[in-house]
Amino acid sequence: MVMIIGAGPAGSYTAYLLAKKGIDVQVFEEHNIIGEPFACTGIITGILSNHFKPPEEVILRKIDSSRIFSPSGDYVDVGLKNDVVLDRAKLDRHLAKIAQEAGAKYFLGKRFVDCAKDRDIWKVRIYDREKGGTETMMTDALVGADGPLSRVAKSAGIYGERKFYTGIQVTAEAENDGFIEFYPKGKDIAWFVPAEKGKARVGIAALERPDEVFRRFVRERLGQDYEKKVVARQAGLIPLYNPKIKTEKDGVYLVGDAATTAKATTLGGINQSLTGAMCLTEAILSGKSYEKLWKKRMGRELRIALLMRKAMNKFSDEDYEKLVNIFKKEKNRKLLENYERDAPSKFAFKLALREPRLLGFARFML
């Protein structure tokens, strides 16, 4: 039996892929309702269709263009290919539904407490929120798909060192012209993302003083009276990729944010959670090393994104002004439009060849 902790995208997609192959899968989720609460803007590249075709109700809208702002308010418009904004709660529920249809069993309101290895078997303690008691269960394989603060990782002794961005966003009534707006600034990122009709997700991710960064940005973008426009609030942690973290130990596996696989440049993590789920399924079915499989598939791009993030964290306002100017050039903008955000290495290399001025920025990566 494979026991999966967490019914987010990483847990449910792993459950679906394994159950489809006839494996006995049980998923334990601490909340009573799948997909709630969530903290996610829901932007994903066209790469989603490499995994599965989401039903229409999961897609809030397609996005054709992004607008990247410099600190002074200058901007460059960059076309996007196949990007969509997802309804994140519906995505989680869709994945859980197809996993259950494939045979996975779900247990809601059940929280993973800890685990201990007894010969070849993992003994796992699960807390039942309704009954208020703890039950011990046995499993051969334990999957920690339990998000950035993974208790599974802590209990199995593979939590490692983690650094987090704090993401804070509101869904607010806001007119928009269909552009995703990005505001990179120092170590922080801010965004305005069109969502349901007449509404947008407005938020920030920051390493330090996130409340302050959020209040400043939301006032700037929505006005001093922004509170009146807010219809929902979300907040959550986003792990910074740490290549040193072990994601596999004696039949315990970490996948998705539990494995810190969010991309350090944009801080998106849904695609990597789904890719991790595919690699984990292959590893469990074939006996190959899970860590080798996923690192071969996305380790290089995650490392490059981390290097780019480290460089961006050192940029001054002036550097961002220069960058926006560089991207305003037609040939560079075109390159950016053809850039797969999930594969930053190809783009960085081509751009450096075309625009030698960018090599000046390479000093920040050292």
Ligand SMILES: Cc1cc2nc3c(=O)[nH]c(=O)nc-3n(C[C@H](O)[C@H](O)[C@H](O)COP(=O)(O)OP(=O)(O)OC[C@H]3O[C@@H](n4cnc5c(N)ncnc54)[C@H](O)[C@@H]3O)c2cc1C
């Ligand atoms: C503000 C914000 C905006 C974001 N925007 C985007 C975006 O636009 N695009 C993108 O690609 N990514 C985005 N992300 C990142 C994305 O949300 C994550 O990468 C993604 O959710 C990771 O999926 P996961 O399944 O690994 O973890 P999660 O979605 O965190 O799921 C973990 C699940 O485990 C459950 N759980 C936790 N502990 C236990 C326990 N002890 N027992 C049982 N169950 C447990 C949780 O309840 C949850 O259901 C954003 C994140 C934030 C915070």
